[in-house]
Amino acid sequence: MNVKVLKPYGFCAGVEYVIKTLDKAVNDNNGKQVYCIGDLVHNxxxxxxxxxxxxxxISGNKEEAIDSIDFGVVVFSxxxxxxxxxxxxxxxxxxxxDAACPFVKKELLDIKKYIEKDYDVLFIGVPGHDEANAVLSISSKIHLIARLSDVEQINxxxxxxxxxxxxxxxxxxLHYIHFAIKKRFPYAVFEDEICNSSRIRQKMLLSEANDYDLVIVVGDKHSNNTQTLFKMAKEKYCNAINISSKEQLHTFDLHKTQNVLILSGASVMKEKVEEIIKFLKNL
Ligand code: SF4
Incomplete structure (x- = not known):
């Protein structure tokens, strides 16, 4: 079987930073219980x-999580x-x-600066996602745009x-939603906050010129960067699947599959992707 993997794969810089922060929290606070508030990353x-x-x-509501802890160390996701x-x-x-990815921290900071200057913020994001929740908590002047049709509803x-x-x-x-917003609010200012890891992985997928029998997107179903890649892969190649481990490949009939493309979300271990490559090559 011919297997091509899109680079980069493995952890992004943000996930590396989160893991380092957690290590530091464990090492610097010997003996104290360390709590991770929210899934550190979606993997x-x-x-x-x-x-x-x-x-x-402690997954779920972060405020309730803090209410339930009286002593120890907390690491925010x-x-x-x-x-x-x-x-x-x-x-x-x-x-x-606070183990927030530096790209997320920058985005939160940018939003606060605009709020201080009396701007209203149109935030294009995923409802209920931790990142969107953190953004919306900043001010009532932030309006969530979850889909193109929301642009018409904003007042x-x-x-x-x-x-x-x-x-x-x-x-x-993002391009389509920006286009619709420009038509409705021609005076709006635009800040593109897509992180480097997402941008590069998406670009690599879009610029891939070959055809494949199967496209495998490795990553968790709760990981937004993975699901974005999966959605784009399905739009480009109708035969795309999303798995989080090699074991899930057993449910697919791969006997006639000859050419496979693999790409991975930003919170998937490199070794995990390499396990899948090895498994496929040995078929
Ligand atoms: S995918 Fe992007 S935003 Fe998410 S942790 Fe990685 S660098 Fe940060």
Whole structure:
């Protein structure tokens, strides 16, 4: 079987940073219980690795998680957390590490700067995602655009409008939504916040010129950057599948498959992708 893997694959710089931050939290606070608030990244293997270090992972509502902890160290997840919740943890005397990806931190900072200058923010993002929740907690002047049709529903009486987006969106989809916003609000200012990892992986997929019997997108179904890649792969190649481990390949009939393209989300271990490549090459 011919197998091509799109580069880069393995962890992005943001995920590396999150894991380093967690290591530091464990090493610098010997003996204290370390809690991860929210899934550190959207990848079960990384979460299991984190748990193997004795870290307790509390998913779900972050504020309730902080309410339930009276002592110890808390590490906030890669996707960003509201200032109010971080402050609550500090006020409780917990040792706090914010492991938000530097791209997410920059986005939150940019939004705050525009809010201070009296802008309304149109935030293009995924409802319910931690990153979108962190953004929306900043101000009531932030309006979530989840899909193209939302652009028509927005009512703002302010000539100062900035358009900012979640870091892991599709460059293509963003382009269409920007176009619609430009038509409705020609005076709007645009800030493109797609992170380097998402941008490069999407670009590599879009510029791929060959045909394949099968396209495999490796990554978690809760990972937005993976799901963006998967959606783009399905649009380009109708025979795209999303798996998170080699074992899931057993459910597919691969006997007639000869040419395979593999790409991976940003929170998938390099070794995991290489396991899949090895498995396919040995078929
Ligand atoms: S995918 Fe992008 S936003 Fe998410 S952790 Fe990696 S670099 Fe940061």
């Amino acid at each position: 079960d293997e990384v979460i299991n690795f984190v748990k193997s270090k004795g870290v307790k992972v 890669a996707h960003g957390t509201s200032d109010k919740i971080i402050q609550k943890a500090i006020d409780k005397g917990l040792v706090v590490y 703002i009486n302010n000539k100062k409008i900035v358009v900012i987006n979640q870091t892991t969106l599709s460059t293509d989809e």
